[in-house]
Amino acid sequence: xxxxxxxxxxxxIQGRDFDRAGEASSQIKTILKKLNIPPSxxxxxxxxxxxxxxxxxxxxxxxVMTLKVYKNKxxxxxxxxxxxxxxxxxxxxxxxSTAPPEILEMGFGAGMGxxxxxxxxxxxxxxxxxxxxxxxxxxxxxxxxxx
Amino acid sequence: MNxxxxxHSIKIKSENCVGCTNCxxxxxxxxxxxxxxxxxxxxxxxxxxxxxxxxxxHLASWAQSDDLRIISNYDYRILILPSSFNGIDFLDIEPxxxxxxxxxxxxxxxxxxxxxxxxxxxxxxxxLEMNAKKRPLxxxxxxxxxxxxxxxxxxxxxxxxxxxxxxxxxxxxxxEQRRDIKNLGVFYLAPCPARVTSVRNTQGLxxxxxxxxxDSKDLYRRIIKNNIISEGKIFKAxxxxxxxxxxxxxxxxxxxxRVIKIDGIREVKNxxxxxxEEKVPxxxxxxxxxxxxGCTGGILLxxxxxxxxxxxxxxxxxxxxxxxxxxxxxxxLYESLSKKTVFLDSKIKPRPQYFLAEDVTxxxxxxxxxxxxxxxxxxxDCGSCGAPSCYAFAEDVAKKEAKLIECxxxxxxxxxxxxxxxxxxxE
Ligand SMILES: Nc1ncnc2c1ncn2[C@@H]1O[C@H](COP(=O)(O)OP(=O)(O)OP(=O)(O)O)[C@@H](O)[C@H]1O
Ligand code: SF4
Ligand SMILES: [Mg+2]
Numbered sequence: 001x002x003x004x005x006x007x008x009x010x011x012x013i014q015g016r017d018f019d020r021a022g023e024a025s026s027q028i029k030t031i032l033k034k035l036n037i038p039p040s041x042x043x044x045x046x047x048x049x050x051x052x053x054x055x056x057x058x059x060x061x062x063x064v065m066t067l068k069v070y071k072n073k074x075x076x077x078x079x080x081x082x083x084x085x086x087x088x089x090x091x092x093x094x095x096x097s098t099a100p101p102e103i104l105e106m107g108f109g110a111g112m113g114x115x116x117x118x119x120x121x122x123x124x125x126x127x128x129x130x131x132x133x134x135x136x137x138x139x140x141x142x143x144x145x146x147x
Numbered sequence: 148m149n150x151x152x153x154x155h156s157i158k159i160k161s162e163n164c165v166g167c168t169n170c171x172x173x174x175x176x177x178x179x180x181x182x183x184x185x186x187x188x189x190x191x192x193x194x195x196x197x198x199x200x201x202x203x204x205h206l207a208s209w210a211q212s213d214d215l216r217i218i219s220n221y222d223y224r225i226l227i228l229p230s231s232f233n234g235i236d237f238l239d240i241e242p243x244x245x246x247x248x249x250x251x252x253x254x255x256x257x258x259x260x261x262x263x264x265x266x267x268x269x270x271x272x273x274x275l276e277m278n279a280k281k282r283p284l285x286x287x288x289x290x291x292x293x294x295x296x297x298x299x300x301x302x303x304x305x306x307x308x309x310x311x312x313x314x315x316x317x318x319x320x321x322x323e324q325r326r327d328i329k330n331l332g333v334f335y336l337a338p339c340p341a342r343v344t345s346v347r348n349t350q351g352l353x354x355x356x357x358x359x360x361x362d363s364k365d366l367y368r369r370i371i372k373n374n375i376i377s378e379g380k381i382f383k384a385x386x387x388x389x390x391x392x393x394x395x396x397x398x399x400x401x402x403x404x405r406v407i408k409i410d411g412i413r414e415v416k417n418x419x420x421x422x423x424e425e426k427v428p429x430x431x432x433x434x435x436x437x438x439x440x441g442c443t444g445g446i447l448l449x450x451x452x453x454x455x456x457x458x459x460x461x462x463x464x465x466x467x468x469x470x471x472x473x474x475x476x477x478x479x480l481y482e483s484l485s486k487k488t489v490f491l492d493s494k495i496k497p498r499p500q501y502f503l504a505e506d507v508t509x510x511x512x513x514x515x516x517x518x519x520x521x522x523x524x525x526x527x528d529c530g531s532c533g534a535p536s537c538y539a540f541a542e543d544v545a546k547k548e549a550k551l552i553e554c555x556x557x558x559x560x561x562x563x564x565x566x567x568x569x570x571x572x573x574e
Pocket of ligand 3: 112
């Protein structure tokens with residue numbers, strides 16, 4: 001049993017399901033609000049969760065996002081089955097994107113998503129196997145100063 | 148004054164309430180529960196939007212305001228009329244006669260809120276020029292929207308404009324202009340319960356510059372019935388000021404800026420959710436109104452149809468000859484106003500009502516419990532338990548604010564009496 005773990009919630013995400021895009025991160029936001037997590041932490045975690053969720057919808061086949069709330073941090077683990085990311089460092093660069101034209105048309109594909117996750121989290125870890133899938137894990141810590 | 152009762156002006160007349168679930172379903176913050184056949188309002192959750200009043204067929208939901216007689220406590224009395232006042236159809240009574248009848252009620256001066264709106268818009272424009280960073284700026288004009296942010300969207304509180312709402316800005320301005328008058332009373336005619344509350348329980352202001360706030364419907368009745376007239380001074384707004392009585396007025400003035408305008412509390416809430424999640428393209432100014440069409444849709448405004456009210460307002464706008472007030476030179480004056488007149492003087496604090504408990508650990512436990520309870524509920528949101536949805540009910544039970552047997556489906560199964568009844572019915 002992990003120490004200080006208060007709550008676990010899982011969300012299923014379907015690739016290319018744009019109708020429900022943003023639902024998981026929206027629910028994560030609601031849960032964090034109900035738990036009285038400091039607003040600045042909620043803001044960061046929600047933005048990072050949204051980028052993560054959109055990447056699964058756009059690039060992967062399907063995935064699961066797990067929200068873990070601890071006393072001192074919010075953690076999101078997003079595992080997907082998909083093409084994977086061949087060069088993570090390259091993908092992390094602002095402006096790098098492999099988004100196809102129809103995705104660009106929808107307003108995505110600026111290549112800012114992963115950078116945005118990094119900016120809004122305290123720890124970010126990306127593991128990927130080409131042709132298998134990707135796992136994005138990030139944490140936003142809850143400091144005393146937030147309270 | 149009692150703080151709790153000042154948190155909102157909407158009250159329930161229990162003798163009229165039959166416990167139907169109309170209000171329950173329309174409340175945007177889920178502030179209403181039905182307990183023992185009567186609706187009750189959760190004080191901290193209510194944002195005074197007036198949806199419940201609009202949807203109550205039994206006239207049980209109503210709004211509290213001040214008694215007009217309080218003006219006799221002041222020697223010199225000034226009334227501020229809301230911009231939406233010009234949306235009221237006064238039948239055949241001439242505008243000048245309306246003013247004269249208001250003076251006869253005991254007022255020495257009448258000021259149109261639109262003058263405040265002109266100063267407010269000029270200041271807002273300047274502020275947007277000088278502060279390129281804080282975007283979008285959220286208008287302070289609708290206090291119900293401000294409350295919604297406090298109750299449900301605290302992350303957006305820093306985006307609230309630092310500039311006083313038009314009526315407050317004007318009231319401060321009047322006080323400065325009339326500072327030599329002793330025992331001056333400045334009053335406001337409210338189009339809605341939210342503005343009543345904004346005087347009694349200020350947000351972002353240590354003290355309201357307004358001494359009393361009256362119900363527009365009540366004043367309307369007096370104007371129609373009473374044909375006594377008297378004289379006084381009138382200060383009128385220009386077209387720009389008047390236009391803020393309905394949606395689009397603020398945006399039209401700030402036409403150089405990117406303005407998003409929304410009316411109706413559900414639409415507002417929906418939009419703000421997106422804004423909070425940063426899913427809205429960049430823009431400069433948010434003009435958001437709790438009421439459909441803006442203040443012409445105010446619940447205390449004596450109008451039968453809000454579209455007609457907006458139309459009436461537009462017609463009276465057309466009759467004004469100047470863009471800005473002809474009585475007060477607003478474009479010249481706005482830069483010389485004191486800081487106190489223009490800006491809020493304290494922080495708008497979150498009034499978080501969405502969380503389950505102050506402390507995360509307790510909140511997480513309640514959430515787990517809620518999930519468990521919810522899984523046992525029929526999920527048909529019938530409202531018989533007195534909560535707006537099965538999920539809200541599960542949460543109430545987890546918080547020990549309701550009992551599981553109040554659900555008519557679970558209650559049926561679990562009470563002994565019911566079991567016996569069932570048994571005998573089967574036999
Ligand atoms: N879950 C994933 N599976 C496979 N590839 C991914 C995944 N997430 C990101 N990528 C790859 O990394 C690139 C960069 O991702 P990033 O989120 O930073 O930008 P983007 O999605 O292209 O654009 P934006 O997020 O600004 O709309 C993507 O174009 C894609 O090639
Ligand atoms: S839109 Fe106007 S009338 Fe309606 S609640 Fe807001 S301020 Fe009051
Ligand atoms: Mg992306």
